[in-house]
Amino acid sequence: MPNQQQNQNMQQSPNMPPQQNHGGHELFDSHEAISTLVGGLEQYMLYEQHIQDPELKDIHQRHKTYMTQLYNTIVETLKTGQDPKVPTQTYNMQMENDVVYGTQPGQPKTPAQSPTEINDQCVSGFMMGQLKACASGFTMTALEATNPVLRRVFADSVPNMIELAYEVFLYQNKHQYYQVPQLKDQDLQMYLNSFAPVQNTMPH
Template identity: 60%
Template structure:
């Protein structure tokens, strides 16, 4: 896809007379700036939280994600500054958590925001990281929809599944430790919703 984008970009450059690094729309530049800002904020919080993590498993997940996000940052910046294919193309993030969720709610004490850095714990840290990953995924999606530069658009679009995978990994970690509990509807209500939609019948080729 990047090769096709590169060819299109070269054709666009010839027709527009603009160098690749200037082939961005104004709205696109503002969205990209916000997306890079969201990614930067997330990366900075990985650093801020690092010394306060207690669980080695959480520390390992965070280090792996931070390394991947740092390369993602460099890849985006490479094309943002050149308008061309990046030196390091978009990679694929593979989480190490299994994808089994634990359903149901267990009684727990009401939570309040921490008032001191001494109260910072793994639940708070993993929740903060998950929030950043959700913000990055949302910002990247909006940016991909607004981007006019084909290479940059593809980089953001291809990066979204990776950020989603990281957010899912962090959710699974939280769920396993009962930091993120998943409520369910009553079986009859669940079935009623599932059965409230039906497939389209007949020939769908026309």
């Protein structure tokens, strides 16, 4: 008898209204991912007053505008289960892809002891942390979402989160907040050549 009831429920699910076409697991993941995005927006707002560098201020403003629209798109999709009025937008960063390699000695970092010590290095680090959390949350949600439209919105947003985070990385790297060490050439070559291609095993 329970199996018959189960089968009946499964057969009915394709006919559900779009706004109810969500699995429980998907809703839990979606709420967590959206809450992470909300936390990012709130942190962006909270630390805005501490930004000194006009370039970081510009990045910060563009990110906030993009993430606010993304939030509205995701929330609408969650509520309706259908294509949102404003689809997922593509974020194009404004920085060049120039990475500075190598490390420079500096003073050891310690946690700020007062709000007056919050500087551009701190703020860009906070931004990076929130963007990483969003990229992870969106990915996990997209992997198990049952509603195809919501799944696509989350999946399409992951490359944009990566782009936002990479822009922050480039900014941090340029100002030596995020230094990129390199291996000695001998070690580099060893790592580059530690894998070999497999022979094609596809059936003919």
